[in-house]
Amino acid sequence: MxxxxxxxxxxxxxxxxxxxxxxxxxxxxxxxxxxxxxxxxxxxxxxxxxxxxxxxxxxxxxxMEPTVKEKQTTNLSEKERIAKTASEWIKEKETILLDSGTTTLQLAKQLHSLNLTIVTNSVSVLTELQDAQNIELLSTGGTVRPQIGAMVGPYAEGFIRRIKVDKLFLGMNGVDGRNGLSTPNVLEAQMKKEMISAANKVILLCDHSKIGKITLHQVASLSEIDMIITDKSAPLSFLEDCEQLGIDVITV
Amino acid sequence: MxxxxxxxxxxxxxxxxxxxxxxxxxxxxxxxxxxxxxxxxxxxxxxxxxxxxxxxxxxxxxxMEPTVKEKQTTNLSEKERIAKTASEWIKEKETILLDSGTTTLQLAKQLHSLNLTIVTNSVSVLTELQDAQNIELLSTGGTVRPQIGAMVGPYAEGFIRRIKVDKLFLGMNGVDGRNGLSTPNVLEAQMKKEMISAANKVILLCDHSKIGKITLHQVASLSEIDMIITDKSAPLSFLEDCEQLGIDVITV
DNA sequence: ATCAAAATGAGCATAGTCAATCATTTCCAA
DNA sequence: TTGGAAATGATTGACTATGCTCATTTTGAT
Incomplete structure (x- = not known):
């Protein structure tokens, strides 16, 4: 040559x-x-x-990489580490559901070279992975929420109801020992509920800043989660609550 | 020798x-x-x-090397002019269906400040418009075609079948007087058919390089188009054919 | 902050490639 | 045939691409 x-x-x-x-x-x-x-x-x-x-x-x-928005992202390095760890739990050929959010976007960046089927309701994830060679990429469709870039609403939920995936990687605004998972927007809350139903295994990605927060709409109770990946600043009491519920806890 | x-x-x-x-x-x-x-x-x-x-x-x-980016810039100035002209046919509060493709992406760039409902199967258009304040943005969902970033397949088609829009702005790989509209991919062809059915008014955006081309899958005959916006290098004979069929022809 | 591992670029030797030169051969018209 | 132009082949010193070593820099983990 x-x-x-x-x-x-x-x-x-x-x-x-x-x-x-x-x-x-x-x-x-x-x-x-x-x-x-x-x-x-x-x-x-x-x-x-x-x-x-x-x-x-x-x-x-x-x-494309350092968008203004991304620079503004808080706790980026924690999110990157969480994403990196999460990617180690993904095996080739699996079917993955990726929630919208900055942490799951970081996860998407780790997946370029894997052979996977990925379903997502995040516009950013679509953009990130649209040219990945070995990834079969599916979009839920639906109404696009400005700023967040999440596709939600009845169409999106309808899509999710018709599928089953191996693993869901879920982001969340509020995570609390008693109150469980919550998010401020009703459409997103509904969408996340459907996603949880569609997954065999639910893996929650959240940095410590989300823990102890309670926002308007409850999405699910903690017990519906199978694994949680967070950073070392997460309060110990919360992590113990999780383990009590049989949730695999990983701190990075 | x-x-x-x-x-x-x-x-x-x-x-x-x-x-x-x-x-x-x-x-x-x-x-x-x-x-x-x-x-x-x-x-x-x-x-x-x-x-x-x-x-x-x-x-x-x-x-052979022309990168994705370079492809996007082929006939860019024509595409920009076509897009600009197309945007003048859009009124506030309308419901618009935007096909995927580089020309329609240029059109999307013109629409940021309008008050519209936009439905699209293009990942690029979603990214472009996701933060536009007055736009209600809907995504068809479906399987994402690499490189092109178009969402296609049964789910995308199902979405389109359930909606009606005022205007469709359509891109196309091949446009020919006799053969009508064609595209190389069967899923995209099917998708475009559905989009045409969902629109009250179909507006075709194509620079001169597409005219006279015939590709594998026929999408529709010319007569299903209501308006065509192209550039001044388009062959005159083709434009006459269009006018004969009652299609509004605009060259920029 | 500190350290070991990884990555880097500079320098050098080697093999392969190049352009310039020149002698020889081929071709064609006178 | 013969002279000259064009094409060819051989030679050679210069150039290019490559792989290797080694001192220095960068990185990531502690």
Whole structure:
């Protein structure tokens, strides 16, 4: 393969996966890592990609990544860690239901290279995963809630009622030992209820800031959750309540 | 074999294999590598191929690279003008169905400040308009087609069947006077059919590059269209055909 | 904050490739 | 035939691509 060809292919690869590591490319094209590094340097010179430590990313992906909104996201690093841990519980070929929200979006970012069927009511997740090669991506449809980008309402619920998934990764505004799960919007509350019914296993992703909060509409009681992934700042008493209910608790 | 003949054969060879090395060609045509290099230099001069270190690659192959982003920018200015004109036909409070595609995405960008109900099967349009203040945004849901970001399949069709909209803005891969409207993907074709049925008024947005093209699956005949907005490079004969059918034709 | 592992880029040696040059061969018209 | 232009092949010094080593930087985990 000629150098030029390899350069083209590296760009296609990046277009597909948005990112590529040096060892990954080295193996793919059967050349040394040095060569790949040289390739990446040259392509960066030509502004065809953006070099990162360990690899490179696609240019539009870079532009897309740090949106204003995302920068404003609170507790981003906790959410990232929670998402990373959550991704370790996903096996190839599974069918996953992804709720809307910033934490589940972080989870979506981890899933690009897996072979999965993903159902979601989040516009951001759709955008994030629409070009992932091995993912069969399904959208619930419905009314789009501004700002949040969640699809809700009767159409969305109707979609969910017709499916069954292996695992649901659920976000939530309020999580409380006594009051269970709650959210401020009635349509979202209803939607989350349906999602819980559609899943064999319900995994709740929430950073510590959500714990102890009670918001307007109750979605479910704690006992309907199978696993909860949160950060180490979560109050111990709450975590004990969860374990008492037989919920798997993971803190990261 | 004459020099000219060899040149022709080198080009055929490239057409077949997209690439060729100097030793490979040298052996194939039983001439020295020097000669091949001379041949390749001349052919590059005439822009018949692209020289690389060690050989040459077919030009089309090099051009094969146009990234998703570049595709979006093909005829961008035409698309923008078409979109702008299309937006002038939209009145406040109307219910609009927006097909997926780059031209309809340009249209979506024009609609931020209007008070509308918009239904779409395009992930890009959802992202574009999710934060628009006065827009009630509805998503069809369904299976997401990679690259294109169109939601299709039975669920998407089911959604469309249950609604009626004032106007549909439709994109299309192929538009031909005789053959009507066509698209390469069967699911998209089906989806577009349903959308046409759901609309009181069907407005086709297409730049001149789509006209005269026929692709695999027929979506509808021209007569099902109420209005077509295209650019001034559209062939006159086609525009006359449209007017004969009573279609409003606008060229920008 | 600190440390070990991973990644990097510079330098260098090697193999393969290149363009320039020149001698030889082929072709064609006078 | 013969002269000259064009095409070809061989040679060679320069250039390019690659892989390897090693000192330095970056990263991530504690």
């Amino acid at each position: 000629f150098t030029e060809e390899r350069h083209q292919q590296i760009l296609s690869y990046l277009n597909k996966y948005h990112r590529a590591s040096v060892p990954e490319l080295s193996q793919t094209f059967q050349v040394s890592e040095s060569t790949i590094r040289r390739d990446l340097s040259e392509l960066e010179q030509k502004e065809k990609l953006r070099r990162t430590h360990g690899g490179a990313v696609c240019l539009d992906f870079v532009r | 004459f020099t000219e003949e060899r040149h022709q054969q080198i080009l055929s060879y490239l057409n077949k294999y997209h690439r060729a090395s100097v030793p490979e060609l040298s052996q194939t045509f039983q001439v020295s590598e020097s000669t091949i290099r001379r041949d390749l230099s001349e052919l590059e001069q005439k822009e018949k191929l692209r020289r690389t270190h060690g050989g040459a690659v077919c030009l089309d192959f090099v051009r």
